Amino acid sequence: MSSLPRTRLVIAIQKSGRLADKSLELVSSAGLRVVKGANELLYRVENYPIDLLRVRDDDIPTFVADGVADLGIVGRNVLEEAAHDPPPEVIMPLGFGRCELKIAAPEGAPFDGPASLAGMRIATTYPNLLSAYLARNGVSAEIVTMKGAVEVAPRLKLANAICDLVSTGATLEANGLAAVATILRSEALLIRAPHPIGGEFAPLADSIVQRFRGVTASQGAKYVMMNAPRAALARITDILPGADAPTVTPLAGVEDRVAVHAVCQESVFWETLERLKAAGASAILVLPIEKMM
Ligand code: ATP
Ligand code: ZN
16 A cells, blocks of 8 residues: 655654653654644644644554554564564664563463473464564464453453563552563664655655764763863763764863763763762862764
C-alpha cells in the first residue's frame, strides 16, 4: 500500500500510554508548537507544516512502513514484533520508555538456561520475538498468544511460563513469578519509512531529526566548570564522566591554576564532585544544558 500525497509532514506517536507524554515532550522541546484541537487523531503543529498522528503504539510501525506517517516514535519491542518487510528504519534511540522483554516462571520453579523451557507452554503478547528467541536457542516450546493480562496465565493453568515486558518487576512479584531470561532490551525509538523521505519534506524532516538528536543528547548532559591545578588536569579529565577533551583556559594572574570547562554526557553525582575536589579542583559548578547541536 502506498499513501496519498500529503501537504504536511506526519509524525506518528502513541495516543495514550507509557510513551505518550514523553513523545509530546520531545516534540515540544524540539520547538514544535502543538495545538491540541478538537481532532483527537491529529494534533496540528502551528509553526511548521507538521501533524502528529495519535494512534495505538502497535499501529505505528505499519503507518510508518506504509508511508502514512513519515516519522514515528515507538518501542523497539513493538517495532521488532511487527516484522514488516521492508521494516521501518531506526533513526535513533530516544532514551525513554526503557523496559525488558523477559521470560518469567512461577517463583521457585527450577530453571537452568533456555533448555529448561523445552516442552513448556509460554503465554505472551510477543509471539514473533518469543519464537525467534526459542529458535535461536534451539528450544521447542508451545507459544500461547494472548492480547493482554499475560501475567495471570500461569495461575489459570493456561501456561507454565510467560514472556512479557518488565520494568520494575513488581507485577511479576505480585503474581508469584520470577524472571528467568531476558529476550530483548527495549526503549523508545525514532523510526522513518523504509525509503528516505523525499520531495519538499526532506529538509524539514532532516531538521526535525537534528533537533530530536539535540534534545536527546542534552538529556542528562551537564556543563561542568571548575578551577584546578594545571598539574592535576589528567586526573581531572579521568574523573569527569563521559566528557570529551575539556576546554582549559589560564586564570588571570595565577600561574599554576587553570579554568576547566567540559560537557559531561553522563550524570554528575556528588561523589564525582568530591573526587574532583580531592584532586585539587575548586569553585566547581554543574549547569544543566538545554539544547545541543
Ligand atoms: P496502546 O493502547 O497504545 O496499544 P499499550 O497498552 O500497548 O498501549 P503501554 O503499556 O502504554 O502500551 O506501553 C507502551 C510502550 O511503553 C511499550 O510497548 C514499551 O515499549 C514501553 N514500556 C516501558 N516500560 C514498560 C512496562 N513496564 N511495561 C510495558 N511497557 C513498557
Ligand atoms: Zn499496544
